[in-house]
Amino acid sequence: MTRKIVVLNPKGGSGKTTVATNLAAYYASAGFRTVLVDYDPQASSSRWLRKRASHLSVIHGIAAFEKNPRVTRSFLMRLPPGTERVVVDTPAAVAAQDMPELVRDADAVLVPVLPSDIDIHAASKCIADLLLVAKIKRREHRIGVIANRARRNTLALTTLLRFLGTLDIPIVTTLRDSHNYLRAAEQGHGVHEMKSYIARDDVATWQPLLDWLEKRFANGEAASATGLEAAG
Ligand SMILES: Nc1ncnc2c1ncn2[C@@H]1O[C@H](COP(=O)(O)OP(=O)(O)OP(=O)(O)O)[C@@H](O)[C@H]1O
Ligand SMILES: [Mg+2]
Numbered sequence: 001m002t003r004k005i006v007v008l009n010p011k012g013g014s015g016k017t018t019v020a021t022n023l024a025a026y027y028a029s030a031g032f033r034t035v036l037v038d039y040d041p042q043a044s045s046s047r048w049l050r051k052r053a054s055h056l057s058v059i060h061g062i063a064a065f066e067k068n069p070r071v072t073r074s075f076l077m078r079l080p081p082g083t084e085r086v087v088v089d090t091p092a093a094v095a096a097q098d099m100p101e102l103v104r105d106a107d108a109v110l111v112p113v114l115p116s117d118i119d120i121h122a123a124s125k126c127i128a129d130l131l132l133v134a135k136i137k138r139r140e141h142r143i144g145v146i147a148n149r150a151r152r153n154t155l156a157l158t159t160l161l162r163f164l165g166t167l168d169i170p171i172v173t174t175l176r177d178s179h180n181y182l183r184a185a186e187q188g189h190g191v192h193e194m195k196s197y198i199a200r201d202d203v204a205t206w207q208p209l210l211d212w213l214e215k216r217f218a219n220g221e222a223a224s225a226t227g228l229e230a231a232g
Contacts, residue, residue, distance in 0.1 A: 001084070001217075001221075002079065002083050002084060002085075002086060003084065003085055003086065003107045003108075003213075003217050004086040004088065004105055004106050004107050004108075005023065005085070005086070005087050005088065005106065005107065005108045005109075005110060005213065006088040006090065006102060006103050006106040006108070006109050006110070007019045007020040007023075007087070007088065007089055007090060007109075007110045007111075007112065008090045008094065008099070008102060008103065008109055008110070008111060008126070008130075009111045009112055009113065009122070009123060009126050010092060010093050010094045010095075010122065010125075010126055011092065011113075011114075011118075011119055011122035011123065011126070012092035012093065013092070013114070014112045014113060014114050014119060014122075014123075014148060015112035015114070015146065015148035015149070015175070016089055016090060016092075016112055017040070017044040017045050017048070017089050017185070018112070018148070018175075018181050018185065019110055019112050019146060019148070019175075020036065020045055020087050020088065020089035021036070021045055021048045021049075021089070021184070021185065021190060022181070022184065022190040022191055022192070022206070023087050023110075023190075024036040024059050024085070024087040024190070025056075025057075025059070025184075025189055025190025025191075025192060025193055026190055026192045026206065026210070027084070027085040027087070028056070028057035028058065028059045029056070029057045029190070029192055029193050030192075031057075032084040032085045033060075033080065033082050033083050033084045033085070034057075034058075034059050034060070034083075034084065034085045034086075034087065035059070035060045035061075035062060035079055035080065035083050035085070035086045035087070036049060036059050036060070036061050036062070036087050036089065037061075037062045037064050037086060037087070037088040037089065038061065038062065038063050038064060038065060038089050039064050039065050039088065039089065039090045039091055039102065040065060040089055040090065040091035040092075041065045041091060042091065043063065043065070044089070045061070045089040046061055046063050048185060048188050049061040049188065050188070051186070051187060051188030052188030052189065053187075053188065053189070056188075056189060056193060060080050060083070062078065062079075064088075065091070088102070088106070090102055096129040096133040096134075097133065099129055099130060099133055099134040100133065100134045100135065102134075103130065103134050103136065106142065107142065107213075107216055107217055107220050108142055108143075108144060108212075108213055108216045108217075109130060109136065109142055109143045109144070110144050110145075110146055110172070110209075111123060111126055111127060111130075111143065111144070111145045111146065112145075112146040112148045112175075113145055113146065113147060113148060113160065114148055114149055114150075115147060115148075115149065115150045115151065115154050115156050115157050115160075116156060117156050119156075120156050120157075120159060120160045120163075123145070123160070124160075124163055127143065127145075127164075127167065127169060130143055131143075131167070138167060138168055138169070141168075141170075141216065141219070142216065143169050144169070144170055144171075144172035144209070144212055144213075144216075145160075145164060145169060145170065145171045145172065146171070146172060146173055146174075146175060146209065147160070147171050147173070147174040147175070148174075148175045149175065149176070149177035150174045150175070150176075150177075151177075170212070172208060172209045172212040173205055173206065173207075173208040173209040173212075174205060175202070175205050175206075176201065176202060176205060178191075178201075178202050180194060180198065180199050180202050181202070191203055191206070192206070
């Protein structure tokens, strides 16, 4: 079954490409047939993929940054047969009206957020747009926030937690500010593919996110089996 995860936050530099590439690397190395879709004309994910060493598990890349909506739709037709995981990286400055198209059919939408006031304000707007413009229903629990480069117990983080709490949206994990992400970005791999004595602490922070995604996929299956999802 194909599962689609969209990484989205219009705020530049929040960690979308970092999350998308590391997630794709994890799924590929775990044996899933994985596709990485790059909607960003800056093509950071595509560049990362080109750096990937040939001995690593294959990730199929799709550069989907053409503006034509018919093109974005038809890329789905071009998924290789048997694709199990589709990870979608999106650009900065996505307009609210483009969100419905980007998150359509997504089993999960991940919003990485940096722990600054400006970033948290932007993330709140992003989440509001996902709910109101892209019409993701809160009770579908498809949205998960990732606190990126977070130092614990900052005031901004507490504010974010309170905001999300009122909306019943979880922070699915906290990623450390780590040199390993810079190295992984340069070398076309993910922290799960690094030597464990180097990346152990970072790998550990991915587990709550991976568990949340698995739960999402299982719930999605149950909901569509009972017709809940179709009923809206
Ligand atoms: N947890 C982290 N630890 C250390 N560096 C990080 C971390 N997350 C992201 N970075 C670095 O911060 C920079 C911005 O991250 P990234 O490219 O993932 O953000 P983005 O949201 O995709 O940006 P854009 O909006 O421009 O596409 C990159 O150099 C990345 O390597
Ligand atoms: Mg990016």
